[in-house]
Amino acid sequence: MKQNNMLLNVATFVAIMLAAALTQAAEEPHLDADSGEYVLNIPYFEFDTSEGKQAYEVILKAPLNANPVFSVDFASLKTKPVGNLPVITGSNICLQTAHGSYLSCQAETKMDYAIDIARCINSNESGCIEEIEQAFSDETKECQAFNQARIELCGVLGGDAYLPDLDPDNFIDPTTITTANANPYFPLVHGNTWVYEAGEETVTVTVTDQTEIIQGIIAVVVSDVVSIDGELVEDTDDWYAQDKDGNVWYMGELSKNFEDGLLDDLEGSWRAGIESAQPGIIMYARPEEHIGETYRQEFLPGEAEDFARILSVSASTSNENFSCSDNCLQTYENSPFEPVGFGDFTPEHKFYLPGVGKIRSFHVNPETGELADGEDVEELISFTPGS
Numbered sequence: 601m602k603q604n605n606m607l608l609n610v611a612t613f614v615a616i617m618l619a620a621a622l623t624q625a626a627e628e629p630h631l632d633a634d635s636g637e638y639v640l641n642i643p644y645f646e647f648d649t650s651e652g653k654q655a656y657e658v659i660l661k662a663p664l665n666a667n668p669v670f671s672v673d674f675a676s677l678k679t680k681p682v683g684n685l686p687v688i689t690g691s692n693i694c695l696q697t698a699h700g701s702y703l704s705c706q707a708e709t710k711m712d713y714a715i716d717i718a719r720c721i722n723s724n725e726s727g728c729i730e731e732i733e734q735a736f737s738d739e740t741k742e743c744q745a746f747n748q749a750r751i752e753l754c755g756v757l758g759g760d761a762y763l764p765d766l767d768p769d770n771f772i773d774p775t776t777i778t779t780a781n782a783n784p785y786f787p788l789v790h791g792n793t794w795v796y797e798a799g800e801e802t803v804t805v806t807v808t809d810q811t812e813i814i815q816g817i818i819a820v821v822v823s824d825v826v827s828i829d830g831e832l833v834e835d836t837d838d839w840y841a842q843d844k845d846g847n848v849w850y851m852g853e854l855s856k857n858f859e860d861g862l863l864d865d866l867e868g869s870w871r872a873g874i875e876s877a878q879p880g881i882i883m884y885a886r887p888e889e890h891i892g893e894t895y896r897q898e899f900l901p902g903e904a905e906d907f908a909r910i911l912s913v914s915a916s917t918s919n920e921n922f923s924c925s926d927n928c929l930q931t932y933e934n935s936p937f938e939p940v941g942f943g944d945f946t947p948e949h950k951f952y953l954p955g956v957g958k959i960r961s962f963h964v965n966p967e968t969g970e971l972a973d974g975e976d977v978e979e980l981i982s983f984t985p986g987s
Contacts, residue, residue: 629662629668630689630703631664631688631699631702631703632688633690633695633696634691634695636664637661637663637664639661640660640670641659642659642660664744664747665744692754693761694753694754694758694759694761695754697750697761697901698747698751698754699747700901701746701902702743702747702750705743705902712739713735713739716732716735741942742943745943746936746939749936749939750905753894756894757894757896762878762896763878764878764880768815768816768817770843771817771843772843773818774790774811774818774820774840774841775790775811781846782842783846783848783883783885784955785883785952785954785957786848786952787956788807788822788842788848789807789986789987790809790986791807791985791986792806792957792983792984792986793806793982793986794806794980794982794983794984795982795983796958796979796980796981797979798976800828800829801828801976801978802828803826803978804823804824805822805823805824806823807820807822807986808821808822808823812837814839814852814872814873814879815851817841817849819840819841819851820840821837822837822838822839822840823835823836824836824837831861832858832861833857833858833859834855834856834857834858835856835858836853836854836855836868837853837854838850838853839851839871845885847885848881848882848883849880849881850879850882850898851872851879852869852871852872852879853870853871854866855867855869868903870898870900870903870904875900876900877898877900877903878896878898878899879898880896880897880899881895881896881897881908883952884910887929890910891913892910892911893909893910895908895909897933905935905936906933906934907933907935908931908933908934910929910930911930911931911932911949912928912929913927913928913929913930914926914928915930915951917930917960918960919959919977919979919980922956922980922983923959924951924959927953928951928959929951929952929954930950930952931949932949933947933949934947940966941966944972944973946963946965946975947963947964948963949963956980957980960979961978962975962976962978
């Protein structure tokens with residue numbers, strides 16, 4: 601009996617190796633969110649039983665890197681029902697969400713690569729395939745960098761799901777916001793208008809008299825128009841809501857992007873409550889109580905993942921028109937789509953003057969703390985108070 605079992609085990613092991621060799625190209629590994637490993641489940645030797653279709657299964661594991669090498673988890677050899685396997689496992693919800701976004705990024709990159717190769721073949725352009733293969737390699741590395749940034753963010757935020765519980769009764773009607781009750785760092789007073797310049801770019805931000813009801817909460821529409829050398833490149837409606845404590849929440853945006861004067865896409869748009877998108881804090885009422893904290897400003901995996909950290913409420917900065925001395929709020933803002941240390945991606949520092957709002961922002965080289973190469977400082981040129 602022992603000899604027969606040994607023969608079966610040897611035969612099974614050989615089958616494992618053959619199955620692994622034959623199916624790795626066809627089977628997609630999933631990610632164990634807790635261990636951060638690729639896990640490849642390979643069923644083989646399917647057979648029917650009184651309990652339904654069964655199969656021997658082996659599990660292969662590999663570290664999460666660009667060229668994973670799988671090894672056999674011998675303890676995993678077993679029979680199990682044949683069926684769909686979960687894409688992601690683990691108990692850390694933040695990491696599961698991060699890895700889900702990673703799988704999506706990988707899949708999108710592969711689809712883009714396949715269709716681009718098809719177009720290259722049809723066009724027969726010299727060097728086209730080489731360019732696509734390089735782009736595929738670069739985008740694959742970007743997906744990995746995004747994932748690592750999300751993992752690091754989860755390490756700061758913790759493993760719980762991000763589901764802010766907002767009560768519409770705890771929010772004020774934005775039409776009643778005045779200088780007296782507005783958040784001083786983010787005053788949503790009707791008519792307030794800010795004009796910023798950064799190199800050849802001009803940004804005009806205006807608190808309109810329009811409102812939008814989002815998840816039962818009345819939000820004010822803030823117009824954000826971007827032009828370069830006078831040509832419109834972006835026209836966005838941002839939706840903000842202020843609660844009774846004075847915190848300002850970011851409820852979403854409709855972002856219209858233009859090219860050559862024509863509407864190009866709505867990339868970056870999201871709305872709280874749609875496709876599980878979640879609102880985030882854009883400005884605390886009492887930021888001095890949150891110095892050093894990291895918090896989400898928005899959350900729609902794969903689309904809107906900005907986060908921020910309050911660095912100081914006694915910062916100093918200045919430009920030709922506005923300045924502050926030991927009384928500016930300074931924040932660090934970034935996104936997993938711009939991971940620090942990868943490529944040219946750099947975090948952004950913003951400075952807010954009480955009673956006015958943001959007066960200056962710039963991207964910082966994380967190694968030197970100085971202005972990042974090739975980046976322009978965005979300066980507030982004018983502020984027109986509303987009524």
